[in-house]
Amino acid sequence: MLNLERLRTLDALARHGSVSRAAEGLHVTTSAVSQQLAKLEREVGQQLLARNGRGVRLTDAGSLLADHAARILSQVELAQSDIEAQRGEVVGEVRISAFPTAARGLFPATLTTLRADHPELTVRTRELEPAQSVLAVLRGDVDLAVVLDWSNKRLPVPGELTRAELLDDATDIAVPAGHRLADRTEVDLEDFADDAWVSWPEGEFCYEWLMFTLRSRGVEPRIAHLAGEHHTQLALIAAGAGVCVAPRLGRGPVPDGVRLVPVRQTMRRHVHAVWRADADRRPSIRAAVAALRSAAGAP
The missing domain is CATH 1.10.10.10 (Winged helix-like DNA-binding domain superfamily/Winged helix DNA-binding domain)
Structure with missing residues (x-):
């Protein structure tokens, strides 16, 4: 055997x-x-x-x-x-992945809800970038993933996965306090044509989005620093190292010396959950999705 x-x-x-x-x-x-x-x-x-x-x-x-x-x-x-x-009970184990700001912004409330409503369900979480999360769901390494795409650049999601929309996340541009545009009520991306950028690491979906978006506005990006963690990016901005995109989900306190300026052409991240279609019948998946939607404030 x-x-x-x-x-x-x-x-x-x-x-x-x-x-x-x-x-x-x-x-x-x-x-x-x-x-x-x-x-x-x-x-x-x-x-x-x-x-x-x-x-x-x-x-x-x-x-x-x-x-x-x-x-x-x-x-x-x-x-x-x-x-x-068949049992109709939310039991067993569910494994959830999310990109870092979604993990910080959604997981605490999601876990609190699931512990209170479904005490026999074991939840395991991990941080993964969106493309890695999609592969992990397809391979069966995780049951449910929180991923993102942008209003002008979609993340490919295979047809064998089901998705549920969680929220739209607006973004700002983070600049040093002494930056020439720090006191503006809104800006255009073209305003930063001469600035150095702090970006996500090369190869990540959001890095590719930033390159695509700036170039579509006629700006050739000058990438000075790469950092995967948003708090690290903001710390570099506070040190005067450049400017960066600052999504609002999971952002937390902004360091002294950083100013956030809204973008006139609204840039939004579409955040959604994906899971294998053949797992759609599992009460634990449905409960986890409902808890994520509640944490995201989705109707």
Whole structure:
């Protein structure tokens, strides 16, 4: 009889491509992953992994079993969803990811609501950027993700995912207190054509959005600093390092020395939750979405 947890470990290795990333996805140590895979090899009596430089690769037998493992785990998840739906009770575990400002702005109230209304539900959360969250939902690493896109740049969401709108998040431009535009009641992005920018890291969806948006306004961005955390960005603005986009969700207190100026052409982030369509029947998913909508102030 094949052990389900060992199949889950093999599936994680096949999806993530390395022992270390599989361990991270499963929230276990690399040693635990290696031990599970070694036991699985003994269980099936065939070599499933082969050395590949400093890492490992699946053998033909490993790839064959990994394909079966993915289908088995999908059926197990479907069975769990059906049983949970039949009971009609919000129980078990739900795993939620969100980009950092949504995690800060929405998770505390969401967790408070779920603890009060559904004490038998275990909730696990993690921070992930939007594109990573979509992949994590597709892979089954998380059940529900809070993601975003912008009014002028959409995040691709595969058709097998369901979405629910949570809120529209307005943004401002953060400038040093002594900036020439600090006292304006509103600005245009073109006003910052000569300024240095503090941006999200390259490769992130919001970085690509910023480049696209500025260039569409005829501004060639001059990126001086990259920082993934909004509070770090604002600290750099306070130090006079440039200007940045400052969304309002999860923003918290603004450091001394920073001024926030609204943008005349309103820039909004559309924040929504996504989950796999085949999990739509799970009461825990519906409860988590409802709690997120309540935290976001959605009707």
